[in-house]
Each structure stands twice: as structure tokens, then as C-alpha cells.
Amino acid sequence: MxxxxxxxxxxxxxxxxxxxxxxxxxxxxxxxIDTLHRHKNEFFEEHGEKGIEAEKNTISILSKLRxxxxxxxxxxxxxxxxxxxxxWNQYLEYQQNLLDGNEQPSWFQSPWLYxxxxxxxxxHEALVHNPPIDDYDVFKEAKVQSxxxxxxxxxxxxxxxxxILKNIEDLDEKQLQEEFFKLLQVSLWGNKCDLSISAGEDxxxxxxxxxxxxxxxxxxxxDDMESIWSLLxxxxxxxxxxxxxxVDIVLDNAGYELITDLVLANFLLSSKLVTEIHFxxxxxxxxxxxxxxQDFNWTIKQLQSANNRxxxxxxxxxEGSIKKGVWVYHDHMFWTLPHxxxxxxxVATDLYTELQKSRxxxxxxxxxxxxxxxxxxxxxxxxxxxxxxxxxxAPLCSLRTLKSDVQVGLKPGQGEQFVTSEPDWxxxxxxxxxxxxxxx
Numbered sequence: 001m002x003x004x005x006x007x008x009x010x011x012x013x014x015x016x017x018x019x020x021x022x023x024x025x026x027x028x029x030x031x032x033i034d035t036l037h038r039h040k041n042e043f044f045e046e047h048g049e050k051g052i053e054a055e056k057n058t059i060s061i062l063s064k065l066r067x068x069x070x071x072x073x074x075x076x077x078x079x080x081x082x083x084x085x086x087x088w089n090q091y092l093e094y095q096q097n098l099l100d101g102n103e104q105p106s107w108f109q110s111p112w113l114y115x116x117x118x119x120x121x122x123x124h125e126a127l128v129h130n131p132p133i134d135d136y137d138v139f140k141e142a143k144v145q146s147x148x149x150x151x152x153x154x155x156x157x158x159x160x161x162x163x164i165l166k167n168i169e170d171l172d173e174k175q176l177q178e179e180f181f182k183l184l185q186v187s188l189w190g191n192k193c194d195l196s197i198s199a200g201e202d203x204x205x206x207x208x209x210x211x212x213x214x215x216x217x218x219x220x221x222x223d224d225m226e227s228i229w230s231l232l233x234x235x236x237x238x239x240x241x242x243x244x245x246x247v248d249i250v251l252d253n254a255g256y257e258l259i260t261d262l263v264l265a266n267f268l269l270s271s272k273l274v275t276e277i278h279f280x281x282x283x284x285x286x287x288x289x290x291x292x293x294q295d296f297n298w299t300i301k302q303l304q305s306a307n308n309r310x311x312x313x314x315x316x317x318x319e320g321s322i323k324k325g326v327w328v329y330h331d332h333m334f335w336t337l338p339h340x341x342x343x344x345x346x347v348a349t350d351l352y353t354e355l356q357k358s359r360x361x362x363x364x365x366x367x368x369x370x371x372x373x374x375x376x377x378x379x380x381x382x383x384x385x386x387x388x389x390x391x392x393x394a395p396l397c398s399l400r401t402l403k404s405d406v407q408v409g410l411k412p413g414q415g416e417q418f419v420t421s422e423p424d425w426x427x428x429x430x431x432x433x434x435x436x437x438x439x440x
Contacts, residue, residue, distance in 0.1 A: 004389065005377045007111035008405055016405045016427050017112035021069070025119055028288060029066040032123055032138045033059050039136075047132045054130040061126040065119070074104035075118060080128040084333045087347065088121060091338055113375035116287075117338040124284045137285045143254045143295055147302065149206070150256035156208035157186065158303070158310040161263050168270050173233065176271055180232070181225050183264045184434065185213050188220070188399040190260030191252060191365045192429045209260070216432075221402075222384075222409050224436035228360065228397055231438075232273045235359050239275075248278045248358040248394075250335070252365025254295035261364060262299075262318060269326060276326045278358070283331040287367055293331050330354070340374040342389035355393035362397055369400040369433075373408055380415030382408045384435045392439040401432045409435055 010021035036055050043051030067073075077089045095105040095114065107115050128134050147154075164171075164179055171179065186209045235245050247268060249261055265277045281291040300322075303315030321327035334348035345352045355361055363372060373387040384398075387408040405426050407415065418425040425431055 004374065005379075007113065008375050008377060009111050010108035010115070018108070020112065021107055021115060025116065026066055026070055029062055029069070029119070029123070031142075033062050033066075035138050035141060036062075036133075036136075043133055050132055054133045058126045058130045058133065061129065062123065065122050065126065069107050069119065072106050072108045074106050075110065075115070078121065078125055080125045082128060084121075084337060087337055088118075111375065113340070113370055114338045117336070120286050121284075121336065121338075137292070137294065139285045139288050140294075143289055144298075146255035146289065147299065150259075152206060153209055153256060154259050154303075155308050155311060156210065157259060157263050158308070158314045160210055161266060162310045162313055164267065165270050171271075176273075177229055177233070179267065180229060180271070180273070182210065182213060183260075183267050184225055184228070184399070185216070185220075186210065187257075187260040187264045187362075187364070188432050188434060189213075189216055189401065190257035191399060191401045191432070219431050220434060221407070221414065221431050222433040222435045224397065225434050227436045227438070228434070231360060231395055231436075232268075236273050244276060245274045246276050246278060246358050247274045248280060248355060248361045250280045250361065250363045250368055251291040251296075252368065253289040254291040254299065255289060257289075257364070258291050258295065258299055259303075263314070265327065266314070266317065266321075269321065274359070276328065277321075278328045278330060278354075280335060281329065281331050282336050283333050284336055286336050290367075293329060296329055339371075340389070341371045342374065342391040344391065344393075352393055358394040360395050360397065361393065362399060364399055366400055366403040369398050370404055370406055372396075372398060373406050375404070375406055378406060378408045380407060380410040381412055384409040385437050388437060392437070395437065395439045397434060397436040399432070399434055401429045402426050403429050407433070409433070 008015065008017045010018045012018055036059055040052060040055050043055050045051075047054070068076075075092055075095075077092055078085045091114070092105060095110055099105065103109070105114075123138065127136060127138070161183075189209060189212075232247075239245055247265075249265060251258065251261060261279075265279070268274045269277060279296065281293060281296055283292070285292060300315055300318050303311045304319060306312050306315065318327065322329070332348060332351045332354075334344060334351050337347065339347050344355075363369065372391065373384075374389060376387075378387050402425070407426060
């Protein structure tokens with residue numbers, strides 16, 4: 001058995017992990033503090049003096065957190081009494097046990113994936129400790145803004161979907177495949193819109209996403225679309241009328257990217273490639289723009305009430321799919337733990353069992369890719385299957401634009417060529433992968 005390489009960490013000076021912990025994470029904390037400060041009057045109007053007091057205390061906790069991060073202090077256990085606290089604190093102990101006796105896990109010395117997740121969980125803890133603002137989503141404003149600034153692209157996508165649906169019964173297999181490939185790529189490139197990478201700066205999608213697909217094709221470094229298509233079409237051909245074919249989508253960002261995922265889901269159902277779709281989002285605000293249940297419901301309501309007929313048609317249809325039970329939303333706490341996915345079977349057996357019912361799991365985005373591959377310093381040519389480290393609940397694929405220092409499954413020499421010609425190729429969001437693993 002080949003050994004598993006070391007985790008990416010901030011201790012590698014000059015690495016993207018180091019830059020993220022040094023610059024990006026403190027920036028995100030500063031933005032959170034600023035957001036709370038700007039909403040002081042709102043907290044006062046809703047909750048009186050208690051609201052102001054809670055805002056002050058939360059800001060004070062977050063300022064202390066920012067200082068701990070910037071001075072590489074040891075990580076401390078969580079203490080907010082939420083159900084995931086024992087798992088977080090066990091994970092801290094596990095990290096402690098990996099070190100020599102005298103060392104303690106700290107911001108720059110511990111795995112980047114862990115400390116980044118830990119920061120978002122500590123932001124949540126600061127709010128939980130301060131009712132009545134304990135359920136306030138500090139990232140909501142940024143997510144809403146990103147949604148509204150992507151209106152043109154959303155209209156273009158909803159219009160395109162409604163056009164396809166009009167004639168979907170008449171499409172032959174080749175045409176169906178073409179539309180599937182298009183919408184899969186739209187969902188892939190929707191992942192460029194990530195607010196945690198831009199530290200909350202505007203990154204909305206302004207133009208029609210369909211017009212640029214041909215130009216973007218050359219930026220897909222691994223393209224397993226054919227394999228995904230044959231899995232789906234063969235399932236469809238073999239299915240008896242009573243049978244359920246389920247696809248799971250593990251969501252990433254709210255806003256424009258979520259729309260691209262919902263459009264893909266609508267197409268999969270309407271084309272009868274699948275019979276039900278299960279979405280998985282986050283149970284707390286996470287990585288600035290990740291989708292929570294509130295974001296999911298808010299997005300569908302926004303579309304329903306839009307003054308564009310195709311947007312509102314999409315919104316009505318999607319609400320209908322939820323009511324019929326052919327769209328199901330889940331938010332298991334495992335998605336906001338620091339664990340890589342290969343430990344899901346042990347840590348969250350119920351979720352792993354649930355995912356085993358799926359015919360295909362689509363993992364969206366960079367964080368899911370990092371957790372799939374353990375966020376380690378893999379060689380570029382290591383097969384995707386190997387990097388998954390025995391995580392195989394069902395056939396799965398990753399739709400991801402590259403925004404961090406991990407990439408596997410490349411052809412010999414492909415990664416090295418980029419290292420020379422384009423040093424920031426792994427973090428600039430310009431390249432994407434559609435990577436498939438048929439599982440065991």
C-alpha cells in the first residue's frame with residue numbers, strides 16, 4: 001500500500017496554504033467584524049440593548065480569534081454545547097497526538113484544511129455564545145449581493161432551460177447527451193463564483209454562461225463527461241417503471257453557482273435520466289458563500305417572485321419538485337466538520353449509508369475536492385481513485401475549478417508543464433476538472 005503524503009499546511013512558507021492563513025483568513029474575519037458592526041442598529045431595533053450587547057461581545061470574541069490566528073497561537077477546544085462539539089474536540093486531540101509531546105496544534109503548523117474549517121466553526125461559536133443574535137448569518141449579505149449581481153446570467157440560464165424543456169421529449173440520445181454536457185459544464189464553471197477565495201469581493205457572473213462554453217473547453221484538465229453520461233444513460237435504459245434512480249449533489253456556493261446546480265438537476269429529472277435528486281448543503285454558515293437550507297429556500301423564493309417569466313417558471317417548478325418529494329434537501333453536520341471524506345464511514349455512518357443509495361454523487365467545488373483527496377501533497381499523476389483513500393459510497397464525480405494546491409489524475413508531464421508556464425494555475429480558478437470514479 002502506497003503511503004499517503006503529508007497534508008498541506010501553512011508551515012510551508014510561500015505556499016497557497018501559508019498565504020491563505022496569513023492574509024485571506026484574517027481578511028475574512030475583518031469582514032465579519034465589519035458586517036456585525038454595520039448591522040448594530042438592526043440588532044438594536046430587533047432586540048434592544050440585548051442586541052447591542054450581543055454584537056459587542058461577538059466582535060470582541062472575533063477580534064481575539066483574529067489575533068490568535070495572526071500570532072499562531074495553539075488551537076483551543078470548542079465549548080458552545082452544539083451536537084458537533086465532541087467530534088471537533090476529539091479531532092483536536094487527534095491532531096495533538098500526531099505531534100511530539102511538547103508541541104500543540106496551532107494555526108500555521110496544523111493542516112490547512114483543518115484550521116480553515118476550524119475558523120468558520122469558531123465564527124459560528126462566537127455567535128452561538130451571544131443570543132439573541134445567535135442565528136444571524138454573517139455571510140448572508142454577501143451571498144444575496146452575489147445573487148443579484150448575477151441576474152443577467154441567471155435569466156439567460158433559466159430561459160435556456162425552459163427552451164430545452166419545451167422539446168425534451170423529442171430529443172434523441174445524441175441531442176440529450178449534448179445538452180447534458182452543456183449543463184454539466186455550466187455547473188462546473190459556476191464554481192468560479194466563490195466568495196471565500198475572493199475574501200468576499202465581488203465575483204458575480206455577468207454574461208450568459210452558455211456563450212463561453214466552447215472557449216472554456218480547453219481549460220478542462222480532466223474531462224470524464226463521457227463516463228458520467230454512459231453511467232446515467234445505461235441506468236435509464238435498464239430502469240423498470242417502479243425503480244428509483246437517485247443522484248446526489250453535494251452543493252458548494254449559494255448564489256449563481258446554486259442556480260447552475262438546480263438547472264442541471266431540473267434537466268436530469270425532466271430528461272428521465274434520474275427519478276430523484278438529493279441535495280446536500282451546510283447546516284451552519286460556512287466558507288463565506290456555501291449554501292445553507294435558508295439560502296436554498298431563499299433562492300427558490302426569489303426566482304418564484306422574479307418579474308422574468310422564465311425565472312419565475314423555474315422557481316415554481318422547483319418548489320413543485322420539493323413538494324412532490326423528487327427533490328430532497330439534507331444538511332448533515334458532517335459537511336461542516338474538519339474530517340476528510342475517507343473517514344465518513346466511521347464518523348458519520350448514517351450519512352455514508354444514505355449516500356450508498358445514490359447512483360451518482362456529484363461533488364461541487366474546491367472544498368469538497370480537498371476533502372475527497374485529503375488536501376494532501378499528492379503527485380499530479382496519482383489516480384483520482386487512489387487519492388480518495390477508500391471513500392466509495394457510490395460512483396462519484398467532482399466538478400471543480402482549481403483554487404487550491406491539490407490536483408490528481410493528470411497525464412504525465414501535464415502538471416509540470418503548467419508549473420513552468422503558469423505558476424498560479426492551481427489557484428486562479430481558470431482551470432477546471434470533471435473527474436469521475438466508478439467506485440468499487
